[in-house]
Amino acid sequence: xxxxxxxxxxxxxxxxxxxxxxxxxxxxxxxxxxxxxxxxxxxxxxxxxxxxxxxxxxxxxxxxxxxxxxxxxxxxxxxxxxxxxxxxxxxxxxxxxxxxxxxxxxxxxxxxxxxxxxxxxxxxx
Amino acid sequence: xxxxxxxxxxxxxxxxxxxxxxxxxxxxxxxxxxxxxxxxxxxxxxxxxxxxxxxxxxxxxxxxxxxxxxxxxxxxxxxxxxxxxxxxxxxxxxxxxxxxxxxxxxxxxxxxxxxxxxxxxxxxx
Numbered sequence: 001x002x003x004x005x006x007x008x009x010x011x012x013x014x015x016x017x018x019x020x021x022x023x024x025x026x027x028x029x030x031x032x033x034x035x036x037x038x039x040x041x042x043x044x045x046x047x048x049x050x051x052x053x054x055x056x057x058x059x060x061x062x063x064x065x066x067x068x069x070x071x072x073x074x075x076x077x078x079x080x081x082x083x084x085x086x087x088x089x090x091x092x093x094x095x096x097x098x099x100x101x102x103x104x105x106x107x108x109x110x111x112x113x114x115x116x117x118x119x120x121x122x123x124x125x
Numbered sequence: 126x127x128x129x130x131x132x133x134x135x136x137x138x139x140x141x142x143x144x145x146x147x148x149x150x151x152x153x154x155x156x157x158x159x160x161x162x163x164x165x166x167x168x169x170x171x172x173x174x175x176x177x178x179x180x181x182x183x184x185x186x187x188x189x190x191x192x193x194x195x196x197x198x199x200x201x202x203x204x205x206x207x208x209x210x211x212x213x214x215x216x217x218x219x220x221x222x223x224x225x226x227x228x229x230x231x232x233x234x235x236x237x238x239x240x241x242x243x244x245x246x247x248x249x250x
Contacts, residue, residue, distance in 0.1 A: 012166070012167045012168065013164045013165060013166060013167065013173055013174070014164070014165050014167050015162050015163070015164055015165075015176075016141055016145065016162050016163035016164070016165060017145075017162050019165065020141065020142075037140050037141050037142050038140070038141035039138045039139070039140055039141070040138060040139050040140075040141060040144065040172060041137070041138060042137045042138065042139050042199070043137065044171070045171050045172045045194050045195070045247070046169070046170050046171050046172070047165060047170040047171070047172070048138055049138070051140075069170050070170070074167070122170070
């Protein structure tokens with residue numbers, strides 16, 4: 001089954017089950033992790049975050065990072081999403097995920113995450 | 126694991142694995158089908174379509190409908206997405222999915238699907 005379509009213009013679709021399970025790599029090809037799920041903004045229908053599992057990278061234990069969707073770029077040659085992030089950005093990334101978060105604190109958390117990755121916010125866009 | 130967060134404002138997130146597998150019902154609660162996958166617009170990060178499997182509804186055989194995301198509304202009381210579509214709209218829905226489609230024809234297909242469901246297009250929004 002083909003997972004993308006293109007109309008020859010700017011539109012191009014990809015299936016969610018093609019995104020989930022895909023590797024995340026650095027620009028040099030080093031594997032960072034794997035996409036486990038997407039977080040959708042219900043109001044806009046926009047993908048807000050990709051939750052990436054990782055393990056062993058940079059000597060870190062296993063865990064999850066919640067990455068703003070806009071920092072991921074699909075690179076067909078790698079068959080992976082590439083994140084152009086420094087070691088420090090990956091090492092010091094906020095690992096707390098929205099689960100278990102006090103809802104009143106979420107906006108702070110979201111703003112901190114987007115600042116950390118220099119990502120444009122998905123809200124108010 | 127909580128699957129939604131809210132900041133008390135207008136933002137509210139939902140996990141892709143909470144959407145996929147969820148029932149689709151009509152406003153009276155009748156089950157129409159189940160969401161199997163999402164189709165994402167790569168450029169905007171927007172969910173363009175939900176692919177819904179169905180079987181036996183209205184005497185139709187099994188198959189798939191590709192629904193514009195904007196026609197789906199989550200209703201917590203049903204724990205399902207509700208589509209406010211007539212029997213005719215469901216019976217006569219374009220069943221051809223983008224797979225196997227001549228890419229040159231996709232824009233026509235997309236426009237036909239959106240017209241069929243009276244859905245606002247996800248492109249150029």
